[in-house]
Each structure stands twice: as C-alpha cells, then as structure tokens.
Amino acid sequence: MQNRAAIAKKKFGQNFLRDEAVLAEIIQSMPDTPYRIAEIGPGLGDLTKYLVDVKSVTAFEVDTDLCKHLEHHFADAIATNALTLRCGDVLEHWKSELLDEPYDLVANLPYYIATNIILKALADPACRNLLVMIQREVAEKFSAAPGERAFGALSVIAQSVGEARIVLHVPPTAFEPAPKVDSAVLLIQKTANRNDAEFEEMLRIAFAQPRKTLYKNLTARYDGKTLDQAYETLGLERSVRPHQLSTSDYHRLYTLLH
Numbered sequence: 511m512q513n514r515a516a517i518a519k520k521k522f523g524q525n526f527l528r529d530e531a532v533l534a535e536i537i538q539s540m541p542d543t544p545y546r547i548a549e550i551g552p553g554l555g556d557l558t559k560y561l562v563d564v565k566s567v568t569a570f571e572v573d574t575d576l577c578k579h580l581e582h583h584f585a586d587a588i589a590t591n592a593l594t595l596r597c598g599d600v601l602e603h604w605k606s607e608l609l610d611e612p613y614d615l616v617a618n619l620p621y622y623i624a625t626n627i628i629l630k631a632l633a634d635p636a637c638r639n640l641l642v643m644i645q646r647e648v649a650e651k652f653s654a655a656p657g658e659r660a661f662g663a664l665s666v667i668a669q670s671v672g673e674a675r676i677v678l679h680v681p682p683t684a685f686e687p688a689p690k691v692d693s694a695v696l697l698i699q700k701t702a703n704r705n706d707a708e709f710e711e712m713l714r715i716a717f718a719q720p721r722k723t724l725y726k727n728l729t730a731r732y733d734g735k736t737l738d739q740a741y742e743t744l745g746l747e748r749s750v751r752p753h754q755l756s757t758s759d760y761h762r763l764y765t766l767l768h
C-alpha cells in the first residue's frame with residue numbers, strides 16, 4: 511500500500527501518520543506499565559509495528575480492506591500472539607469494558623468519534639491510561655485547567671479520574687492525507703474510576719452556555735432556593751462563570767444539589 515492519500519477513506523477518518531519523529535515520541539511517552547495495549551484504528555500499522563515491539567497489543571480496525579492488509583503484514587506477530595486483531599467497529603466490541611484485562615489505550619484515533627472513545631475509556635474500569643492523538647482543540651478541552659477558556663465538562667470529567675496533559679503538538683503535515691486541523695497527543699493517567707451519568711448531566715447543564723453565569727445555567731434544572739443554599743455553603747459569588755470553578759468544587763456542588 512504505497513499511495514496513502516489515494517487509499518484513505520474519509521468516512522473512517524483515515525489520516526495516516528507518516529512522521530517517524532512523532533511515532534518515536536508517542537512510543538517514548540507511553541506509560542511505564544505492565545498492561546496490554548489497546549489500539550483503536552491501526553490503519554496501515556505504522557504505530558502498531560512499534561507497539562508490538564514493546565507490548566502485547568489488541569488492535570481494532572473497522573475497515574475490512576485495511577484488516578486484510580494488517581492480517582498479511584503482521585502474520586508473524588499474530589501467530590505469536592504479540593498482536594490480536596479485531597476487525598469491525600470498536601464501539602460494537604465495547605461493552606462496559608473493552609478488554610477483559612487491564613489495558614492502556616494508545617492510538618491515533620479517528621477524529622470523528624475521538625471524544626466518544628475517550629469518554630468510554632475514562633468510564634471503562636479496565637482502561638488504566640490513555641495516550642491518544644486527537645484534534646488539538648479537543649485535547650485542550652480535556653487538559654484545560656480551571657480558569658482557562660477551554661475548561662469545560664470534558665476537563666472536569668478527565669480530572670475526576672486522573673491527570674490530563676498534552677505531550678506533543680502535531681502539525682497537519684505529519685499525516686497523509688493531511689487533516690484540516692492541528693493535532694495533539696494527549697496523555698491521561700487514571701488514578702480512579704467514575705462512571706456517573708447524573709454528575710455528567712449536571713456538568714452539561716453547568717457549561718451549556720459558557721459565557722453566562724454558572725448560576726443562570728443551573729437554573730435550567732435546579733430551583734433558586736436549592737442553588738442559593740449550595741452557593742452559600744460553598745462561598746460562591748452569583749457572578750461566577752462555569753470555567754472558574756475547580757473540579758473538586760463541581761463535586762461538592764453536585765453533592766449539595768443532589
């Protein structure tokens with residue numbers, strides 16, 4: 511498979527990573543753990559070939575043409591169980607846990623479902639760490655600190671289970687075909703597990719209109735009296751904006767409102 515731009519299928523978000531320096535940096539940034547790697551979207555196997563050198567890998571690829579290529583190209587690794595290949599949509603394989611053993615997710619993700627995949631991995635107790643290439647803007651949302659403009663529901667969800675940071679910014683020229691957006695490699699090291707739909711629903715309401723006050727946003731769901739009591743207990747000004755609270759403030763607020 512030589513002409514990457516010609517074989518790339520847009521509907522599967524195929525932008526193949528071809529920059530060896532970026533691939534090396536991803537491998538160096540991998541968390542030092544004994545866990546298996548789950549790779550979502552191995553594509554032509556450019557990252558996979560480095561991953562199988564260091565760890566056992568289970569890779570999920572939706573594109574049947576690429577699956578055939580991978581089966582052929584990685585026949586030895588598959589025979590020795592260094593690589594397990596699962597063909598099909600990863601979201602269909604993924605019940606509450608993607609693998610039945612602890613794993614680290616390392617992948618150059620398909621951008622059209624990247625946020626959904628990260629949220630599933632954060633909620634998956636078998637997933638211990640994530641090292642993922644995604645759209646830079648999305649990486650900034652997951653890793654933003656309180657007070658920063660990008661701080662939002664995704665930042666709070668990520669910081670509720672661990673620590674998130676960007677390890678590398680990657681320009682479109684690192685890929686073939688080049689995506690229209692800048693990319694970044696995001697590392698999330700999990701220290702806890704949480705899967706609380708009600709808390710996430712409160713965050714959705716809290717950040718629904720980021721320029722409005724948090725109080726105004728919350729009135730869409732909570733009555734004024736309950737909000738006033740919670741604000742008083744937490745010592746919050748009514749004028750505070752959603753991005754100005756910390757992750758622990760949001761947990762305290764949730765406890766008081768529920």
Ligand code: SAM
Nearest residue numbers: 522525526527551552553571572599600618620
């Ligand atoms: N890892 C390769 C690389 O770095 O060059 C390819 C990355 S490309 C951005 C995303 C890959 O995810 C493609 O191979 C695509 O076919 C695959 N993909 C897209 N949607 C998928 C899904 N729902 N389940 C599994 N793989 C998917």
